[in-house]
Amino acid sequence: MNLIIHRGTHEIGGTCVEIATDETRISIDLGMPLSDPRDKAKKLKNFSLIGKTVPQLIGEGVLPKVSGLYWGVGKEKPVDAVFLSHPHQDHYGLFKYILKDIRIFLGEDTDKMLQAAEIFQGDRIGEHDDKVLLRDREPVSIGDIKVTPYLVDHSAYGAMAFLVEAEGKKVFYSGDFRGHGRKKSLFEKLLNDPPAGINVLMMEGTMMGRQQEDTWTEDELELEIANEARAHEGMKLFICSGQNVDRLVTFYRAAKRSDSVFVLDLYAANVLHELGRKSLPIPTNGFKDVKVLFTHHFMKRLSMYNMKNWYERWRPYEISPSALQRAGKKAFVMFRDSTTHEFEKTGIPKDSVLFYSMWSQYALEPSFEKTRAFLERHNIAFKELHTSGHAVLGDLKRFASAMDPETIVPIHTEYPDDYREHFGNKVHCLKDGENYSL
Template sequence: MMQLIFHGGAREVGRSCIEIATGSRRLLLDCGLKLTEQDSEYPIGFSFVNDIDAVFISHAHLDHTGALPLLDHKGMDCPIFATKSTKAITRILLKDAFKIGRINHQHLGYEELDIREVLSCMSRVKVDTKGNLDGISYEYFDAGHIPGSASVFLNVDGTTFLYTGDINNSETRLQHAAETGFPEVDVLICESTYGDREHPDRMKTEEEFLDSVEAALKAGGSVMVPVFAVGRSQEILMVLARRKFTAPIYLDGMSIEVTNLVLDNPDEIKDAKSLSAALKRVKLVKSNADRMGAIRKQSIIVTTSGMLTGGPIMHYMKYLTNDPKNAILLTGYQAEYTNGRLLLEKGQVFIDGVKKNVKCKVRQFDFSAHAGMSQLKALVRAVKPKKVFFVHGEEPSVLKMHEWAEALGMESYAPGLGDVIDV
């Protein structure tokens, strides 16, 4: 008997957590949380966790790692497999989530000690290197999504599983395209974030982004570039390095720590040399005085958070959104109920709890680190699994991929939250 249990990430983006249960063994693929407007939602259906044998983590994002401390607190005690960068970045993100939870008086259900225990249980995995745990063999493949990200291949009692994690099989400045030379796969568990839509051409996006920076500077304004700390901030620095600008580039917030850490593990990105060179051209903001310095003159400011929900960008927006010469260039998707979404839909943002009208220019660019619909389909076709499960997508995306796979005659599933399916 072998079953897949969908504790989270089923017809939703967030709290990715899938269990492979064999009767004698329990293995988890990721263990994330879902950030909602006021709170965090955790994977469901975990009454007893002491007998979990192993967790395989695909990458550091909180929607794949954020529930680890909670399960630790409930008594989970097993090896947690992750790449070197994933472990290092997870450390930063878990600590930050804990700090923010405390500030917002959330009931997290775990202590700081649990984060330390999770990190001490983390066992390092190298990509393209086979490992073994009590007869289960596993192998990680570069997933091209963020530094350290991987797809997880498992052979459990003769049944082979491939869990894509978040995957990008197109090349970016920062990451190689995902590796796709997998062994034969019985069961494919495939992300579907962009299962119902395509990305615009990447080179065109880069050019338009750089043109927008240049136009704002030429008009005498400054440019704010809100970024996610992991992946996106490094990618944006490398894109900006392609042109010479008259104004200095500042890097602020958690992006600084993460960029240094990414450079500490140069094997897990495509071109550490270029990132390092790009970083040398940048002024690092280390104090409030630096920050005010950047605000007073024409500048390009790259900082967290990517959806304008906190971080130093809040400070910059306070001073720079009133001037129509300035610009905010969003670098990715803006989730519902975020300041970024409010900005796009209503031209307003909350700063220090007060809703403000934004007078500067606003544009959004798609620097996504996920495969688009055609790339996902190409991936599924190349893997040729016996069964495919679509996860990690809003319902329309998941269903679109599922219907496509069924029409091709594949045994396809679009599991719902809490579903238990025999494989």
């Protein structure tokens, strides 16, 4: 068996892995890098991919060199299958360049998240008609390679790790995971009953350089938010990813503790609805203290996609601007920069606060300027309350020791050289594109 990490041995984001036998070749994830491959200090967002050909993007290092993966590069033997671990841009962001007839394997929930992301955010993963939906611990075979998905705890709902078996060898790809979220039982389950005889463990290490970051559990975060809410008389706005289901639940529970109405936007409401779990806080599941805010921006998008039913279904639970104004200080409301207009129409009570619940670096980007200006205009306090989607060092150690592989290969980390100090001599650092035989 041959293993190549095309990208991800020395960076977070842009992950792409290839695993091959003599007969079969699969790849896992094909993410958008977070930094410019030509100058790692620069953000990739500063330059556009629009109008560039696949050979140009390969030349610039944006697309990793994987033969037979992309359209527009002539005749190469195609990859037999592509796997996606979870719906985060840094794992699927370049899928639109994948040959259309390659079979894509992804979790059911990941598929639903991607559909919503396309409609609401315009994030396209391209047209892949040949999709197979994976279920937890149900293996699939591609030629002589067997892949078993494992649901994991991560900030993307339905995220999976993959066990890849072929030619008598076993490789485990951790994907992104943590042990302190609302699905930490998945983490414990894997620790209690790990697959035996793993030869290589590719383990993410996002938090290796961020040991100082706060890592509350979602329950602790919920209490912090409820506490902070008590300190502000006005409306409670919050920003988090519409796909971060754990966090939406955390905000809902904090709102309940504060005796407030919980207001979702159309994106988040539809994500929770599509997942089809009765426990999720949406009005159609009988949660009477949850309302939906209709905003011009999202209604326009839904009309454009002929998806009017995605707002019509919420009509009975819509919160009008006047109702929101009445709720005022007793409201937890999801905020986006595309909704400043609606909030300004409603009016913002004195001593309002915005809870920012994403990675702190995103708030430093130029795209956050519009929100900052809005906060300043209305004298709204800014309070960062977040916890990571990635495992802390202690949990990485527990994970590595339970999986007990022959070799640990660092991935999705900026600090691969620190692995040896924490995980011992088993650690083997690869370079991007290096061939590793086992």
